[in-house]
Amino acid sequence: MAKRMILKEGDPALNRKSRPVTRFDARLKTLVEDMLETMYDGEGVGLAAPQVGVLRRLFVLDVGDENGAMVFINPDIKDVKGEQEGMEGCLSIPDLYGVVKRPMEVLVSAQDKDGRSFEIRLTGLGARCVCHECDHLDGILFRRRSETPLITLDELKKLLDEEKNEVSPEDRVDAEDKERQENASESIGEALTDYGAGTPDEEYAQEL
Ligand SMILES: [Zn+2]
Numbered sequence: 001m002a003k004r005m006i007l008k009e010g011d012p013a014l015n016r017k018s019r020p021v022t023r024f025d026a027r028l029k030t031l032v033e034d035m036l037e038t039m040y041d042g043e044g045v046g047l048a049a050p051q052v053g054v055l056r057r058l059f060v061l062d063v064g065d066e067n068g069a070m071v072f073i074n075p076d077i078k079d080v081k082g083e084q085e086g087m088e089g090c091l092s093i094p095d096l097y098g099v100v101k102r103p104m105e106v107l108v109s110a111q112d113k114d115g116r117s118f119e120i121r122l123t124g125l126g127a128r129c130v131c132h133e134c135d136h137l138d139g140i141l142f143r144r145r146s147e148t149p150l151i152t153l154d155e156l157k158k159l160l161d162e163e164k165n166e167v168s169p170e171d172r173v174d175a176e177d178k179e180r181q182e183n184a185s186e187s188i189g190e191a192l193t194d195y196g197a198g199t200p201d202e203e204y205a206q207e208l
Pocket residue numbers: 089090091092132136194195
């Protein structure tokens with residue numbers, strides 16, 4: 001196993017559509033092992049092959065649930081349900097986060113590293129991650145999906161602190177803004193880092 005270099009936003013490979021995996025050989029297994037090592041090393045929850053410069057349709061993920069490390073080769077999202085809004089990040093856009101809407105649930109079919117087909121239904125963070133990684137396979141970075149300009153966690157914390165300090169009984173907070181603030185606060189706890197360096201720690205999340 002070896003750690004691979006993660007390409008950063010601006011590298012043209014990240015904007016290209018990847019091709020299907022056709023050979024389930026030893027080289028593919030090595031790539032999968034390397035991608036897992038690279039993902040864990042970056043403290044990410046997902047990593048797509050184009051992020052390590054391989055323009056093939058596969059990604060790995062581990063969102064810390066009972067499924068553990070998963071490998072999706074030639075993935076296809078068959079069905080989506082519901083919606084979730086939350087902070088998202090990416091190992092290819094380090095330390096920046098934005099609010100992205102994703103389905104709450106996805107049904108995805110794919111092949112494992114031996115070429116066997118499987119189907120799995122994932123919710124919450126798993127669903128978010130699958131959508132984010134499938135986007136990578138089509139050359140789409142989450143910046144394009146973000147409803148807000150991307151900001152650092154420090155900037156986000158400052159923004160929320162300022163807003164907190166401004167609120168007094170006389171202040172009229174637009175209901176929608178307030179809701180947005182609350183959503184942002186809640187979602188920091190589950191901020192994704194593929195997905196990125198600098199996952200907020202629990203204490204920090206609770207503080208907000
Ligand atoms: Zn990413």
